[in-house]
Amino acid sequence: xxxxxxALVAAVVLSGIAAGSLAAKAGPLRITAPGRAFQxxxxxxxxxxxxxxxxxSVRYSDGQKQADMFPTQVRNGTVTWQWQVxxxxxxxxxxxxxxxxxxxxxxxxxxxxGGLIPPKISVVKQGFSVRVNGNGExxxxxxxxxxxxPNANALGVTALxxxxxxxxxxxxxxxxxVPIINAGSYYYLGGELGFQGAPPxxxxxxxxxxGGRAKxxxxxxxxxxxxxxxxxxxxxxxxxxxxxxxxxxxPTLALASSSMSCVIFDAAGNVLGGGTGGGxxxxxxxxxxxxxxxxxxxxxxxxxxxxxxxxxxxxxxSPTAP
Numbered sequence: 317x318x319x320x321x322x323a324l325v326a327a328v329v330l331s332g333i334a335a336g337s338l339a340a341k342a343g344p345l346r347i348t349a350p351g352r353a354f355q356x357x358x359x360x361x362x363x364x365x366x367x368x369x370x371x372x373s374v375r376y377s378d379g380q381k382q383a384d385m386f387p388t389q390v391r392n393g394t395v396t397w398q399w400q401v402x403x404x405x406x407x408x409x410x411x412x413x414x415x416x417x418x419x420x421x422x423x424x425x426x427x428x429x430g431g432l433i434p435p436k437i438s439v440v441k442q443g444f445s446v447r448v449n450g451n452g453e454x455x456x457x458x459x460x461x462x463x464x465x466p467n468a469n470a471l472g473v474t475a476l477x478x479x480x481x482x483x484x485x486x487x488x489x490x491x492x493x494v495p496i497i498n499a500g501s502y503y504y505l506g507g508e509l510g511f512q513g514a515p516p517x518x519x520x521x522x523x524x525x526x527g528g529r530a531k532x533x534x535x536x537x538x539x540x541x542x543x544x545x546x547x548x549x550x551x552x553x554x555x556x557x558x559x560x561x562x563x564x565x566x567p568t569l570a571l572a573s574s575s576m577s578c579v580i581f582d583a584a585g586n587v588l589g590g591g592t593g594g595g596x597x598x599x600x601x602x603x604x605x606x607x608x609x610x611x612x613x614x615x616x617x618x619x620x621x622x623x624x625x626x627x628x629x630x631x632x633x634s635p636t637a638p
Contacts, residue, residue: 345422347414353401355431356531361397363414363422370395370416376428377408403432403531432531435470437497437524438462441579443587444520447554447615453514455479456589456615457490458579459505459522460625463497465529470497472527475505479517487515495575495629504579504625506590508612537628538571538595539563541604545580547618555580555613555621558591562607562628564599569632571599576609576628583622589615600635 345363353359361372368390374382382402389396395416407430415421441460446453457477463470473494478486490509497503541561548556558578564571574595580588591612597605609626 345414345416345420347412347422347424349399349412349424349426352427352429353399353410354429355401355405355407356403357401357431359399359401359426361399361412361414363395363416363419364393365395365416365419366393367395367416367419370414370419372397372399373413373415374399375411375413376406377410378406380406401428404529432468432529433465435463435465435468435497435499435526435529437470437473437526438464439522439524440502441585441587442520442522443589444517445589445615445617446517448514449614451513453511454508454615455511455517456508456580456591456612457506457520458587458590460579460587461494461497461503461505461524463499463501463503465499467499468529468531469499470526470528471495471530473497473503474525474527476523477507477509478521478523479509479515480519480521481516482518486521487511487517502625502627504577504590504627506578506580506592506612508589508591508615536566536630536632538574538599538630539565540626540628543624543626545618545621545624548614553618555616555618557608557610557613558593558624558626559606559608561604562595562597562599563604564601566601566632568601568635570601570635571595572631572633573598574607574628574630576607576626578609578624578626580613580616580621581623581625582620588617588620589613598636 349361372385387395388398405428407428410426410428412424440462444457446455475492477490479488543560546557548554577592579590591609593609595607
């Protein structure tokens with residue numbers, strides 16, 4: 317064969333190899349993911365790549381980042397992540413970024429949808445009673461609060477109670493901190509504030525800050541039995557105590573302490589006021605103790621008292637070994 321012919325064949329072969337190499341070269345890295353991802357749920361993300369070093373990162377709409385997630389599966393040229401969206405990931409547009417050694421980088425936008433409905437605290441009922449005593453005045457107040465979220469507990473709820481006079485000016489403010497209100501549940505907040513003199517308090521003005529939130533994990537409350545409302549020992553015209561039995565119904569943990577708050581109602585269901593107290597006896601599972609609430613009731617006329625609702629914030633610990 318002539319030298320020119322050999323050169324021509326070699327050129328054709330080399331050209332074919334080059335063409336084949338270009339045809340076999342992988343295309344640009346692409347992310348496959350759903351258009352929406354939900355708080356607290358798992359979403360599947362994939363890329364086509366012959367690589368075992370791929371990583372996935374997510375930047376949420378508030379700038380928070382979930383970085384360097386390793387694949388859950390690499391098979392047949394497909395890299396897969398089971399992306400666990402955090403419960404409190406910021407809703408809105410998030411940016412996925414996949415990086416694979418030798419294959420490059422790819423990005424994709426995904427909308428994060430809020431699965432948890434943020435707590436909103438509603439003041440369902442409120443009321444107060446006033447008692448002038450000597451040169452001063454005491455006011456007992458009660459609030460019925462409801463967490464309207466069906467699936468998120470409200471944490472660190474702050475309730476400011478402003479005492480408003482007829483001229484719309486404030487004469488005093490009481491600040492209350494409620495550690496937790498379970499999703500969809502009520503909290504009965506009571507308290508008392510004293511004043512010098514006898515200001516004409518016309519109404520309450522309530523300011524609520526829901527604080528933080530947490531995925532529903534219902535607070536396990538103790539049980540109550542034999543609850544009674546009793547008059548003041550020294551002046552039976554006024555409410556003195558709320559007392560009864562506190563029972564630890566937790567199956568495994570000891571009840572270390574109980575912070576208790578209550579609201580007092582008249583026969584028509586109107587709020588007369590409220591009070592606070594606690595149970596500090598350590599109770600093993602299935603045991604009970606006496607409780608007595610005595611703070612905040614002095615301004616409430618005993619002849620109007622019809623019912624009481626009590627909220628309990630308990631703390632638990634491991635039971636004492638027998």
